[in-house]
Amino acid sequence: xxxxxxxxxxxxxxxxxxxxxxxxxxxxxxxxxxxxxxxxxxxxxxxxxxxxxxxxxxxxxxxxxxxxxxxxxxxxxxxxxx
Ligand SMILES: [Zn+2]
Numbered sequence: 149x150x151x152x153x154x155x156x157x158x159x160x161x162x163x164x165x166x167x168x169x170x171x172x173x174x175x176x177x178x179x180x181x182x183x184x185x186x187x188x189x190x191x192x193x194x195x196x197x198x199x200x201x202x203x204x205x206x207x208x209x210x211x212x213x214x215x216x217x218x219x220x221x222x223x224x225x226x227x228x229x230x
Contacts, residue, residue, distance in 0.1 A: 154221070155196050155197070155198050156193065156194050156195060156196050156197070157184055157187050157188045157191065157192070157193055157194070157195050157197060158188065158193035158194060160184050160197070160221060161184045161185065161188060161193075163224065164224035165184075165221050165222065165223060165224055166181060166221065166222045166224070167181070167182040167184055167187070167197070167219060167220075167221050168180070168181055168182065168219065168220045168221070168222065169181075169182050169203075169204075169207050169217050169218075169219055170217050170218050170219075170220060171207070171209035171211065171212065171214050171217050172214065172216055172217050172218055173209055173212045173213075173214030176209060176211055176212040176214060178209045178210065178211040178212060178214075180210070182219070187203060191203060197219055197221070200219070203219060204216065204217055204218055204219055
């Protein structure tokens with residue numbers, strides 16, 4: 149089994165990974181799943197999300213209005229509803 153390097157938005161999209169944005173505002177645990185297709189259109193498919201700042205600086209929390217957040221990714225689930 150080959151372990152592929154996941155570092156660009158395209159990698160995430162192609163491998164079915166999920167991207168989450170987390171609010172960094174105080175006392176706010178706001179988080180939402182990002183639409184990777186939209187991110188690719190805006191920032192480019194080859195945009196590297198490792199230590200990236202362009203997307204995270206533009207995050208605006210819908211719960212508290214805080215600007216700025218952090219991104220995390222999660223592997224595709226191996227269990228799904230068919
Ligand atoms: Zn927030």
